[in-house]
Amino acid sequence: MLERGLEEKTYVLNLGPQHPSTHGVLRVELEMEGEFIIKADPDIGYGHRGHEHMAENRTYAQFLPNMGRVDYLHALAYNQCYCMGVEKLLELQVPERAEYIRVITAELNRLTSHFLWVGAYLMDLGAFTPFLYCFDDREQVLDLLDYLTGSRLTYCFYRFGGVPVDIDDDFTAGCRKFIQRLRGRWVDYDNLVTKNVIFIHRTRDVGVITQEQCIKYGLTGPMVRGSGIPYDIRKSEPYSAYPAFDFEIPIGERGDVMDRYLVRMREMEQSLRIIEQALDKLPAGPIMAEKIPKRLKPAAGEVYAAVETARGEFGCYIVSAGDTKPYRIKLRVPSFGNLSILPEIAVDTLVADLVAILGSIDVVVPEIDR
């Protein structure tokens, strides 16, 4: 801490809800002394749309499009989790080919989410070129997903029991071409961003999160992997077709912003590996389960399904009372827990560092607010 001047006065500064670097409508109330932050209090709820209330007023199938809007950047993983939960309640068996297609599309979606994060984050830090590079790569993936699903952003592609549309040779060839092109682009990203002196200075040893804080705050995703805990639901609680694939979980050492960035970049390469293996091993067969009831009325009970999204663990806790509409659906979103650590790690940082830390948490505010 620097020596303070003669008079010490604190003031309150509002970061948001309209701000270029808040990634949505987040408001952080900062009590500051000069450029240093004394207290940071996030104020959420500006994107509250009442998803959980809608869940109690909709049938299971009518609620499926909502899942693409909870976190629109990795919408397919959210679709997958909800479908998994309902399939467990209905005791439906998803055919293997459908599981492979779900994995391929969810991993492609993870790539788009990470690309957008890198582009937007570096724009927060003041660099405009990576934004254009990332969006260009992202558009290539969106072309593939648009070809298959018909949407670019808020997907609603999976159905209870499988997927409705099969992948064809054009899609497979497009994927392979894209993977080859992207592998050649990692060098560009390295030179432009990872080895950039300004980026290193702004992110090394900034926003350090310890493993103990990870446990106490219930953080998940790249936040804990950056701090050295190898927790990835795809490996620790395998679901869908993930047990068949060979991939690594990149972890960091220091738990600072730079480590979280490197974890996400390396995760993208692992996603490419998974997609390649899935395309190689894709089994033939049906893409929808047989005998799906026309009127979905699961037996009374509860189920908790979890998937690994780009932001962390998304859990869907469904309580059914034996009716066509759920009794309660709780969406356990990763950004909610991840953002709750901000008041603790923002103390005694500069405002510029706060922007770097807030970006590295990778929040999607409509997911926090549901």
Next chain:
Amino acid sequence: MLRDNIQKALAPLQLEQVAVGDYAKTGCHLDATAAPEQMPAVAEALLSLGCFLESLTCLHYPEHFTLVYHFANFQELCRLAVHVKVPFDQEAPSISHIYPGANWYEREAYDLYGIRFTGHPDLRRILLPFDADFHPLLKKFGESPADA
């Protein structure tokens, strides 16, 4: 095995029920039922085993609220669900001094249902505007449910 460790740690607390769950059907390895005042002790026992609070849900039934705490662990897969019945005019004890991450979850439960937590440092609304005067997820029992 983590599941046995958790059962051993919860045994002295004399909870109403600690049973092995059907993971394939419900996604939880252990199901427990506890009284509201036992919750801080449960949270401390689980924190000492390195478990983290995955989720906190509130359910509204005609006679009472039910709080469902889900705990998981980074090292080994074992999910524990703790169901706590809270009568309507009673307050539940907060566990935010043990798990700081529970702070926001408890604020959310208060915001959506009106259930209060004793010992919470800052119990105010989190999702709805601060001057809202209703709790949106409270069910209206007694009205005829319309089927889709």
Next chain:
Amino acid sequence: METKTGAPLIHFGLLEEALNLARANSLWPLTFGLACCAIEMMAAGAARFDLDRFGAGVFRPSPRQCDLMIVAGTISKKMGPAVVRLWEQMPAPKWVIAMGNCAISGGPFYYPDQYAIIPGADLIIPVDVYVPGCPPRPEGLIEGILVLEEKITQRGRLRKFRDVTG
């Protein structure tokens, strides 16, 4: 709502047309993404769909420097006063594009028991152009901006220097 964007007292004819042409071709939008549509707005400003070639690529974070507010996303009741305040902070002449179904009429979140959103931006601020979609493709947003340009210049898109009938 009383605003000071009424008709001017003195018309300058050709000068106004020239000014409108300048305003239409260099709209400065406000970075105001609320939800999912914000991503498609960013994609419209990025490399493939380039809003810069229409002059509208200079996104400014401060409302004092903008003349176009693209309401991209659902307006929750908590956010409503902030939207109105931002609109009032923009200097005249200003325009509003309601992008996406949520900003037009509440979108997929509108149902009888909805308690949390304002179903449509035109309930709180005057809207000039509506771009439907959930989310609209970036080409849709570009079409919306071109329609707004037509509205500003009162002329057809391709023939800006001749009268357009019909």
